[in-house]
Amino acid sequence: MSGRRRPLAGHLVLLTTVVAAVAALLTGLVAWQSAAHAAEQRERDTLTRQATLLSRLPALSPVLFRGAEKLAGPNGEQFAVLAADGTVAGGAAPALDLASRAALLAGRPVSTDGLLAGQDVLVVGSPTAGGGAVVLTEPYATVDRTTDQIRHDIGLPLLVGLLGAALAGGLLARRIARPLTASATVAHRLAEGERGVVAPTGGPREAAEIGRALTTLDRALTRSENRQREFLLSVSHELRTPLTAVQGYAEALADGLIEPERVPEVGRTLAEETRRLDRFLADLLDLARLEADDFRVEHTPTDLGALVAEAAAFWSGPCASQGVDLRVERPDAPLLVTTDPFRVRQLVDGLVQNALRATPAGAPVVLAARAGDGTAVIEVRDGGPGLTEDDLAVAFDPGALRERYRATRPVGSGLGLAIAHRLTTRLGGEITPHGHGPEGGACFTVTLRR
Template sequence: MNTARRRGSLAGSIVLLTTAVAALAVVVTGLFAWRMIRTNAEAQERDQLSRQAEVLARTPQLASWMLDRQQRIAGPQDIQLALVRAAGDAAGPAAAVVDTARRKALLSGRDMSATSRLDGRQVLVEGVPTSTSGGLVLTEPMSAVDEATDRMRGALVLPLVLGLAGAALAGALLGRRLARPLTTAARTAHRLSGGERGLTVPTEGPAEVAELATALNTLDIALAHSENRQRDFLLSVSHEIRTPLTTARGYAEALADEVVTGGEVPDAGRILRTEIERLERFVGDLLALARLEADDFRLDITEVDLDALTAEAAAAWSARCAPHGVDFRVERPERPLTVTTDGFRVRQLIDGLAENALRVTPAGQPLVLALRADGTGALLEIRDGGPGLTEDDIKVAFERGALSNRYRGVRPVGGGLGLAIAHRLTTRLGATITARGKAPEGGACFTVHLPPRPGTATPDIGSAGSYTPRTLG
């Protein structure tokens, strides 16, 4: 299986392709050179034979002396000599190759180059005029050309083999250069699919491969961002779902233990129904996230009577605060105060801030839920009698986990999500949230400014500091 995968790899394909191209080039070059070597070898032998003829032609006495003794020119090539006299006759061992046309050419002072047969062998024929108005002819067997050709062709084999090996090596290096970043990218993609994040693919290699690495790095960042948003959403829902569960459980236990009886039962039932409806909304958010319809809080914008919503929240939180000995108070106008917003999210915002305040408020101290009109919008406040906030606390109050980490082991703290969720909710609602270190009750004060409708400006938060509360219940 590994062999099959290797054969099908990009590096193997590149090596195979480059080797095949190199082999084709070697074959074509070899065929062309094979033929050219024969031609070049013959040309070189003719040139050498012609130069020897010219040397002898300049010393006719030496040529005549050799001819008188029927001498052959020394050497392994078996070169033979013929002299053409001015009278037109030819003498010597090579005289048989001097025909009429060649004789006339030499006697007229022209060089002569031809191929002929002598003593049953094919020979090269080179002739030059002499200074005595005759000519000199040398012959050399064609076997000398064959020997030279074989030597040249033998010397050609090694370069061709080296060229083929070099092409295969270059293909291997190229394949490795291309395949290595691709293999790294593939390995990273598998790790990303396995859930790992924070991976970085080196942007190396050709431009296309580097672009792939950049795309994978971008994908890693996008996946991490998306998963963080989903994780934050799940954590926020888990955090928020505890409030209605606690309320519903408290009333259910009160009904089961017959603590709530008579005329109080319908009110308890209504509160239970309201809290269960809130739980259904949270479950709906989770289902929407599971279907990838959204990874954030959904908004249902309608006209909302904040006075009625505050009264509803006060009923639930009065019951929540009583077991802790906390003095819960509500301040509301007791008349309709309508804004265009998402009532469910405003209630979620109130519950989150009240949950945070209840955690730090000691028994016997107040926890106040206040509502008042502010221009054409509304102002919601959660004030407590707890330890309050310092100026440094206010700077990081809405950062996830900042206060929780700072005061862990010093005062009661939660998971560090409540205030971050509150800030997120107010932003989604087009509202603003601010924190003050000291409320009239001695603890912290969180103020939410709700505009008359999303997208409109919120009131100036400076007026919150001079507000004198009036206890209504």
């Protein structure tokens, strides 16, 4: 069994803390490395300003010489004067090499390193107007102390930044996790069958989108369950009516209440009611099979024109018996599609049966096949009353149209169009209902990829 998983808030806090720690570490490493250079540069700048100031004095008398050494003393600075003839006087004289002397005598400032009394020192020189130069030195120990101070000063801000990042991560995690946790609670309540649950829409945009999606799901589940409930009520009503008739006649026969001359009539009634039950149950089984994952579709090259012609030949008799004019529209050339011919024929038969039921005598039913743009199209059109916009929205819902028109039109089991929709989907096609076609009635268009 897997261990307990860390919640999202914990992941966010850990992530932000790690990112902040890595950023602080990298910043600290860069600052640590640059602290020595910054400290050295600062000390060189200070020495340069002092040397420049002293070099502008009109004359470096012994008094000024001693004053400069006292001024430089607290940091261990040493002072020297380079005369125009090349002689050097002062405590910093041993640190001045020949190259630096030549540069200063040539009028160029000097900023370099040197060795004084066995110590590494900074050497800075500034030429004077009289042709000589002023030289100042400072031990590297001063630079080291300054470096340590800079490094000490950057440690606290880095630590504060790390703690601030962790705190920000916690606040961010709380802001993100709270609506997600609430949405998860809503999802569990929906899964347990509760409806009308209000999902949270606060927090970040993605979390709000999840909340809106859950609200949409709740409404969709409510509609679906209401339709299922209505369908089950319709099914129970459809089953109860013939069962009541069969049970009543069976009890009457068992009790000897049926006169001998009426027995054939009662037998025909029982047979008709049982056939009605058989058709209804067959439709239910077809719909259940179409919903199953193991529903088989065998694709083979199929001429839809020939298939439509075969279907028309079969339905010509039932149409003629009801006074309906069956028309066929098919292309002259074969209309080849790789599909399951048995299932396509089942689909066509269901649509024609549905159209024939709604078409009055003298009106047409049209069975058409034609080529589309990379597709093949089958149409079943009728001259019946057609469908409204509200009808089109629920045309493929089991029992929806039957419940709507059972008192005003001839209706079937209410499952035919639902079966047609599922069959078309299984065949990889699309079926589109139209309220009124060229003949005035409904039109169903099936589109299959060629």
